[in-house]
Amino acid sequence: MKQTNAAPALQAPKRRLWKEILKHRYLYMMVLPCIVFFIIFNYIPMGGLLLAFKDYKFNKGILGSPWVGFDYFQTFFNSYQSGMLIKNTLIISGMKLFLYLPFPIILALMFNEIRNKWFKNISQSILYLPHFISWVVVVGLVQRILAPDTGLLNQFISGMGGDGSTFFMMEPDYFYQIMFGSHLWKSIGWDSIIYMAAIAGVNPDMYEAAKIDGAGKLREVWSITIPSITPTIVILFILSLGNILSAGFDQLYLLRTPGNMHLADILDTYIIQIGLQGGQYGYATAVGMMQGVIGLILVVLANKISRKVSDTALW
Template structure:
């Protein structure tokens, strides 16, 4: 009978410790509760709607009552003439935002770290953080005003300098990527630099003092101390960003779409809205969206595994 008693007592102790820990930190759990409820309602419960990707959804039957169609919608998408162009455009725009944009917030964080005037540092940070809180509708409205033909600020400056001030930048495909990237950097760079600034603040001052004693310049301190110290943070954020490699950002691209650049601005996000909400093909749109999530999930797992083997830095 002794082994039974010991097994029962061993199973009770972890439970009692768990409830004791929850009771001790109950206020922290209460603060966490709204976040848990938010993700439960808006992220986990809607996952049940993914069933529509495998069903011929009908309003009168509902999701569960609609007939199964298997992988019909996935096959239809990859067999469509639009699939190749949509995937190519999405990967190009996502690649620009992921790879070309990556150094910008890091450089900005390094610049903020070198500012010694406290009031100027706070002022410049506030100015650069502000665009993050503007919606893409506002940002694109400002962009259209600046780039408008004849009356736009840029065209007026070019005309004053003796150039052609009637270029319609928003309509010409040659300027699509430049306008997209510059507006994305302006809106995101300030806010995205915060986490890098936090990582830089965690670097030990003793390392900089030792470098100064050895006669290292400021650039050498940044290259040999700051950047290696924040490298794990950069890797983690890069891995997380890979999850949205097939989501190039609906709001911005939808506002940028014009008849002149449509062949470059049509991406999977805009396509899902078009076939789902405008054409009522809910199952087909769900299948395309599900494909985005699955590919992003696979890329995050692969990148995390490679990073763990190469640099010992990973999400788990």
């Protein structure tokens, strides 16, 4: 009797699940292209991670190539370049993660205080536009502006009576400023959108109560707006930790010059060099896999710590 009663009890939740799916079928149909996209371009390619443990042979394919175990990982950490590559990657990604973090938040707060809709729309459009410009164009603009003698900056320095022949792109002392400045200009407007959406969700009654209590604009921002969007900030920070060892290939590869190469060479550029240019597909896959595994570990740890400290987490 127990076995006959167990089957209908197990089928009931399944029937309810399918009823919910049928009820919201149009919403699921809207999500379907996104799911298919991630399956095709993110999950299926994961099978290629086998290359990290195999000596890939074109005539044998991935499955037929001989196993090499963890040899590629040992080779990378024994390489004289590994320390420099990891250091450069951590410095650049750290600047983009920690130093860059307040800028889109501040911009969103500034946009939130603009009352003139015409000026607000124009300002947002101008600051969103760089996001849609490729890094090839952005770095081309940077090179034109910083070019020796003919560049805009050098011409300004010459006009002020200084030496206008500095080759900024070749000077390692200016690399981090150029890298961070171009990243800030390209990304700040677009990254502020999600913070603006979080600010729009703050209860207006809280601001009214603060005004009655005599709070000024800065006090409202500090005591109401920032605490209200803190969960959003924490979630985005946790997600960003997954890319701590991926400092951005496009920008850094284009900014590399013989003068700053010892600072601009990162794991992403190294993977392209040894993989596509050098033909060492297994070795490149191993280095890329290491990036992903470390990023996953950091996301899990940060999520766990955030849940204990602030009750805000991804899961």
